Amino acid sequence: MSKIWMPGGAGGGAGSDECTLVKANVPTGLKAVTADSDDEAVEGTLDTETTLADSQALSGQTFLKFNPVTKLFERRVGGMTNRGAVTQELGAGGSYTIPDGFHNGSGKVTAKSLASQTPGDSAAGHILAGRTAWVNGSKITGTIPTQGAATITPGTSAKTAIAAGRYASGDITVAGSSTLVASNIKKGVTIFGVTGTFEGYVSDTLYFYNSGTWSN
Numbered sequence: 001m002s003k004i005w006m007p008g009g010a011g012g013g014a015g016s017d018e019c020t021l022v023k024a025n026v027p028t029g030l031k032a033v034t035a036d037s038d039d040e041a042v043e044g045t046l047d048t049e050t051t052l053a054d055s056q057a058l059s060g061q062t063f064l065k066f067n068p069v070t071k072l073f074e075r076r077v078g079g080m081t082n083r084g085a086v087t088q089e090l091g092a093g094g095s096y097t098i099p100d101g102f103h104n105g106s107g108k109v110t111a112k113s114l115a116s117q118t119p120g121d122s123a124a125g126h127i128l129a130g131r132t133a134w135v136n137g138s139k140i141t142g143t144i145p146t147q148g149a150a151t152i153t154p155g156t157s158a159k160t161a162i163a164a165g166r167y168a169s170g171d172i173t174v175a176g177s178s179t180l181v182a183s184n185i186k187k188g189v190t191i192f193g194v195t196g197t198f199e200g201y202v203s204d205t206l207y208f209y210n211s212g213t214w215s216n
Contacts, residue, residue: 015033015039016033016034016035016036016037016038016039017035019033019034019035020035021034021035022034022035022036023036023037023042023043023044023045024044024045024046025044025046026043026044026045026046027044027046027048027066027071028043028044028045028046028047028048029043029044029068029071030043030044030071031043031044032044048066048068048073049066050065050066052065054076054077054078054079055078055079055080056078056080057076057077057078057079057080058078058080058082058102059078059079059080059081059082060077060078061077061078062075062076062077062078063075063076063078064076080100080101080102081099081100081101081102082101082102083099083101083102083103083104083107084103084104084106084107085103085104085105085106085107085108086098086099086103086107087107087108087109087110088108088109088110089109089110089111089112090109090110090111090112091111091112091117092111092112092117096109113137114134114137115136115137115138116137118134118135118136118137119135119136120133120135120136121135122135122140123135123140124140124141124142124143125142125143125144125165126142126144127140127141127142127143127144128142128144128146128167129141129142129143129144129145129146130142144165144166144167145165145166145167146166146167146168146169147162147163147166147167147168147169147170147172148169148170149169149170149171149172149173150170150172150173151173151174151175152172152173152174152175153175154174154175154192161174180192180194181194182194182195182196182197182198183196183197183198184196184198185197185198186198186200187199
């Protein structure tokens with residue numbers, strides 16, 4: 001055990017050759033005879049100033065802290081929570097507030113897999129060309145072609161308004177005619193859903209020419 005002689009006591013006391021502490025072991029502001037003081041009481045050089053608070057030492061752990069009032073080292077008990085290894089899994093846009101306390105460096109914050117956050121059953125053929133989407137963790141570029149606005153004029157054969165697998169980016173219009181009425185269509189004939197009623201005569205007086213044409 002180290003020996004130190006504090007001045008001020010009665011009796012002869014000990015000399016430097018009987019002490020094992022040196023000035024560097026004695027707190028500043030205190031005097032003592034030390035192994036390196038040549039039997040003289042000298043002020044120590046140990047800097048006891050510390051900023052460590054109880055909350056900055058691990059809970060349950062002890063440390064010594066110098067009390068400048070009592071001039072004594074006091075035993076203190078830490079109060080910092082030991083978090084150990086904290087783990088957390090985050091989804092897209094998620095956040096995690098790191099709790100205060102001690103972390104041992106083995107904790108890990110991970111992100112959920114992209115596939116688990118982008119479930120779906122779409123394929124390129126379900127998405128417009130040039131558009132992209134994430135499906136089951138993979139980025140897909142669409143292939144559906146677009147078809148602009150168009151006007152369809154009916155004729156004697158069927159016309160396709162918009163081809164299968166295309167996306168109409170504008171109005172597809174079927175042209176109409178104000179003359180598509182029953183009275184202009186031969187009786188019994190149906191044109192585009194209109195059944196004719198014309199029976200081959202006119203209400204006004206007509207003249208027949210040799211050329212086979214009619215005239216008023």
